[in-house]
C-alpha cells in the first residue's frame with residue numbers, strides 16, 4: 001500500500017505484531033513515515049486497547065489563582081501578585097464554584113493553577129475536604145507535580161507524607177501538567193525556575209506507590225526536537241513499566257498567543273497528528289491517549305481520534321482559562337454531552353462516558 005524503505009517496513013510490521021519499538025525506531029517513524037501510515041499504526045494500537053470506544057467525562061476545572069512563583073516562558077496565564085489581571089479566589093469563592101456544579105452531573109473536579117506563594121498544603125487539604133463535602137459523588141483530580149512539590153516542601157514534609165495527607169483529604173488522582181519537556185537543555189530555556197524532570201517523575205512515582213493514579217503530558221511544538229520528544233516519551237514509558245500508575249497521556253500543543261515565546265509561532269495540524277500517533281505507538285503501556293479539545297480546538301481533537309487518541313477529556317463548562325488566554329479556538333470552552341457524543345460518533349467511534357478511573361458511567365440525561 002505504501003512505498004516504504006525496508007527499515008520502515010520492518011518497524012511497521014513490529015508495531016502491527018504488537019511489539020514495542022525502540023527510541024531509534026520511533027525517530028525513524030517520526031521523521032520518515034507517511035502521515036497516513038502513522039495514523040493506521042496508531043489506530044491499530046488504540047483499537048487493541050480500547051476497541052471502538054472513545055471516552056469522555058463530565059468535568060469542570062477550578063483554577064484558584066493565576067499568581068505563580070514561577071515564570072514559565074510559554075505561559076500566557078500567569079500574572080505577578082498585585083497585577084490588575086491577577087486572580088486569587090478565596091475559599092468562599094472556590095466553594096461557590098463547586099456549589100454551582102453540585103447538580104450538574106459532573107463526576108470530576110480538576111484543580112490546577114499557579115504555584116501560589118502563600119496557600120500551603122494544609123490550606124489545600126482542607127479545601128479538598130470541603131469540596132468533597134459538597135460533591136461527594138465527584139472525584140478530585142488535583143495539582144500538578146510542580147504545585148505538589150512546592151506546597152509539600154513548604155510544609156516541611158516528605159513527598160510521600162504530603163501526598164498521603166492529600167489522599168486522606170479526598171484527592172483521588174493527579175493531572176499530568178508540569179511535565180513540559182524533560183530534556184534539560186530545553187527545559188532550562190522554557191521554564192528555568194520550574195522543578196526538574198526528576199522531581200516531576202519522582203512525585204508521580206510516589207503517587208503511584210500509594211495508589212493515586214496520575215496522567216502525564218508533554219508540551220511540544222516550540223524549540224524541542226523529535227529526539228527530545230522521544231526522550232520524554234521514553235522516560236514516561238520506563239516509569240509506567242515500573243509502577244503501572246498512569247492512566248492517560250496528553251500531548252499539549254504549544255499555543256503561542258500572549259506569552260514571551262510568541263515569536264516562535266505554532267506547529268501545523270499535521271505535526272499535531274504525527275505527535276499524537278507517535279505517542280500512541282510508543283507508549284504501549286499507557287491505557288489512554290487524550291485529545292484535549294480546549295487546547296487543540298474541537299475539530300483537531302476530533303481528527304486526533306483517527307491518529308490513536310481514545311479520550312476527549314470532558315465537558316469543561318467554560319471553567320479553564322489556560323488555553324483561551326494562549327489563543328486557542330474556544331474562548332469559552334464548553335461541550336454538552338450530546339455534542340461530545342456526536343463528535344465521537346461522527347469520527348466512527350462509540351462514545352463512553354467515563355469517570356476519573358475510566359469506569360463507564362451509567363447513562364443519565366444531559
Ligand code: V47
Nearest residue numbers: 074075175176177178215217219252253254255326
Ligand atoms: O503544564 C501552559 C500547559 C499544562 C501553555 O491530566 C500550555 O487530564 C500549550 O496539564 N500552550 C497544564 N500548553 C494543563 C494540563 C492538563 C490539561 C488537561 C488535562 C490534563 C489531565 C492536564 O498546560 C501545563 C503546560 O504544559 N500550558 N501554557 C501554552 N501556551
